Amino acid sequence: MHAKAESNKSRKNRKIDQDTALIEAINEGDHDLFAEIVKRYERPLYNFGLKMCGEQRDAEDIVQETFLNVFRYLKDFRFETKFKNWLYRIATSICIKKRRKSKFAPDHEFSLEDFIPRDPAAEADQLPKWAALPIDTVLSEELYNKLEEAILELPENYRLVLVLRDMEGFSTAETAQILNLTPANVKVRLHRARLFLREKLKGYYHEQ
Amino acid sequence: MSSESDHKHNAACLELFAKLSEYLDQELEADTCEKIEQHLKECPPCRNCLQTLKRTVELCKAMGTKPVPSELSRRLRSMLEQLR
Numbered sequence A: 001m002h003a004k005a006e007s008n009k010s011r012k013n014r015k016i017d018q019d020t021a022l023i024e025a026i027n028e029g030d031h032d033l034f035a036e037i038v039k040r041y042e043r044p045l046y047n048f049g050l051k052m053c054g055e056q057r058d059a060e061d062i063v064q065e066t067f068l069n070v071f072r073y074l075k076d077f078r079f080e081t082k083f084k085n086w087l088y089r090i091a092t093s094i095c096i097k098k099r100r101k102s103k104f105a106p107d108h109e110f111s112l113e114d115f116i117p118r119d120p121a122a123e124a125d126q127l128p129k130w131a132a133l134p135i136d137t138v139l140s141e142e143l144y145n146k147l148e149e150a151i152l153e154l155p156e157n158y159r160l161v162l163v164l165r166d167m168e169g170f171s172t173a174e175t176a177q178i179l180n181l182t183p184a185n186v187k188v189r190l191h192r193a194r195l196f197l198r199e200k201l202k203g204y205y206h207e208q
Numbered sequence B: 001m002s003s004e005s006d007h008k009h010n011a012a013c014l015e016l017f018a019k020l021s022e023y024l025d026q027e028l029e030a031d032t033c034e035k036i037e038q039h040l041k042e043c044p045p046c047r048n049c050l051q052t053l054k055r056t057v058e059l060c061k062a063m064g065t066k067p068v069p070s071e072l073s074r075r076l077r078s079m080l081e082q083l084r
């Protein structure tokens, strides 16, 4: 293919989003704008790190290492995905590396059978309060902590999918791309992760 | 599951159980959705199962974010200084 045709093609496949102009300006030499990337993404990345590791200090390291990698490799970014997806791909691989070194739960595969209600009759009772009342009434600080704990109990490969899909708001296709998984695999893991949390919430309310 | 006394899982309930998330995320074909909705009308346990799963997802989404600690802001500022 001729160079010109090639560059037209890649231009056509470029993903344009709210960060494109910013990234282009940086790659054209305006390095002061790195600060703007930090401003846009420090909070989302910090919270992503926190949900993945549960430790403030580790989350802080993840943010810093992610930005360092972004600044190092940004000139090679070709707009083949949204910048945000590329950013989370970097953050994800840093999380995984970090967790390998830590004491956390080993990877574990769930099967759907693990979550099939053992007593369907119990499910037939009235809808439990935590699912029936308005969400603001239900989400207390205590529940928040319980949920945070339950998310950290998820094996990492499930937690990553849950956090990216249900907390960071990535689509199935984007999550698949960030994690190098098939969309079908993302769906399976997400469903099992949600079922795991549902069981934890049921247990929590049962104890009360 | 429609009979509550002898609660054997029937095949329709199990089939639905596997698809609840895709149903919530509107990732299923129209005819599959219709089948599911028909089953939900007739099956209270599956209905509750869907509702509690839906609420689980809503709670995750409602958790929100914490502010960046000032220590981290300081580290990031000094990192940006070094890049200049």
Ligand SMILES: [Zn+2]
Residues within 6 Å of the ligand: B001, B002, B012, B013, B016, B039, B043, B045, B046
């Ligand atoms: Zn059913």
